[in-house]
């Protein structure tokens with residue numbers, strides 16, 4: 001069907017490229033398009049399968065960022081706010097995107113700061129719901145860091161709500177805590193988020 005992949009088996013990036021090509025072609029036909037018109041041939045042959053391979057690599061452990069850690073020197077809360085993320089809603093296959101804030105109380109280790117953002121980006125790349133993604137980020141970080149306490153907040157706009165359906169762009173906030181955050185830690189997390197928002 002294409003020079004990019006003669007195989008029906010999943011490629012290394014985990015998606016069955018020929019199926020994705022056939023499905024995209026079929027969808028274009030269902031929409032009344034001619035998939036063989038010049039502007040669309042590479043769309044089903046290459047671009048859409050490649051895009052979905054990237055946008056779902058959160059399902060593949062091999063794509064997980066390396067979480068380099070260092071010895072912790074204290075158990076003071078580490079907070080990273082304003083991490084952009086892009087995900088796909090499993091109901092409509094449309095994006096939801098926004099900002100994540102994460103905090104953890106170190107156990108034996110702290111992680112390189114950039115890895116928190118990389119981890120959120122990787123986890124976001126799957127068909128999911130915002131609530132589940134928030135929990136996945138938190139439980140994943142607990143496992144990765146062996147951290148006794150993690151807090152995550154995500155704020156997002158869902159394009160399935162903005163572009164169709166209710167046609168309203170509103171922000172959804174989801175939060176989760178794993179472990180037992182103290183009142184002081186919760187306050188530090190809230191303050192850091194508010195400070196970050198003040199700077200934008």
Ligand SMILES: Nc1nc2c(ncn2[C@@H]2O[C@H](COP(=O)(O)OP(=O)(O)OP(=O)(O)O)[C@@H](O)[C@H]2O)c(=O)[nH]1
Pocket residue numbers: 089090091128129130131158160161164165166
């Ligand atoms: N809880 C939750 N709901 C979501 C998320 N993403 C999309 N939705 C909602 O999923 C629901 C799907 O509702 P359905 O009634 O099955 O589908 P629909 O007819 O397309 O719904 P409308 O969007 O209201 O037109 C909608 O209310 C969306 O707003 C998410 O991450 N979490």
Ligand SMILES: [Zn+2]
Pocket residue numbers: 089090091092093094158160161
């Ligand atoms: Zn949706």
